[in-house]
């Protein structure tokens with residue numbers, strides 16, 4: 001579970017308007033957590049706080065799991081919108097190995113972990129392939145493989161589908177659903193696209209520095225009006241018309 005306990009954040013001390021204003025909410029594993037909200041409302045800032053790239057100005061972000069050592073170390077990974085900003089290796093194998101090499105693991109372990117992560121995406125026979133030969137969708141899969149190799153507790157995907165073609169989007173959601181069903185990794189997906197909302201099991205809506213909705217997809221779909229700054233996806237609109 002990730003628990004935000006009265007978290008406030010501003011980028012610099014002189015700022016009078018906080019990007020996050022005493023936000024308290026929690027997210028669970030085992031479900032796709034969606035984070036939505038209008039442009040500039042602070043979604044990416046919240047993501048950077050979760051993965052530790054930023055620290056809260058006030059309040060605390062806690063990670064806990066049932067039956068786990070209270071001092072357990074939690075690593076969270078992030079998938080950025082543009083894979084080109086995230087890929088650091090020249091070949092598939094190099095890129096997946098990069099983060100592992102920084103952990104100073106023995107070479108044997110690194111090789112095993114690279115193959116394990118690569119095989120989830122069908123990359124295991126392509127480890128020497130230059131990254132420049134990959135499609136946009138394949139590059140994104142490589143970013144996911146490279147983060148998965150580090151065995152994170154949580155992964156935050158920041159607008160992962162916005163630059164993918166429809167086929168790559170289907171593939172993306174297949175991977176996300178596979179991870180939710182077959183791993184113990186917590187998943188958070190930020191998206192502005194109404195068609196992504198149907199994939200979310202839990203939805204958090206950010207508006208003007210506050211979480212104005214934090215509940216299941218079913219509760220979201222049954223609201224009288226969408227939360228501020230959000231429109232219902234077409235399938236929810238259609239369902240509501242059919243129900244009336």
Ligand SMILES: Nc1ncnc2c1ncn2[C@@H]1O[C@H](COP(=O)(O)OP(=O)(O)OP(=O)(O)O)[C@@H](O)[C@H]1O
Nearest residue numbers: 011012019037038039040041042043044045046192
């Ligand atoms: N490094 C930074 N320094 C100062 N202000 C920043 C910085 N990054 C973002 N901001 C400001 O913080 C606010 C929230 O930005 P953020 O990128 O978190 O929003 P977002 O919801 O992810 O937006 P988008 O939908 O465009 O991706 C914006 O007003 C933005 O201008």
Ligand SMILES: [Mg+2]
Nearest residue numbers: 043044045158
């Ligand atoms: Mg953003």
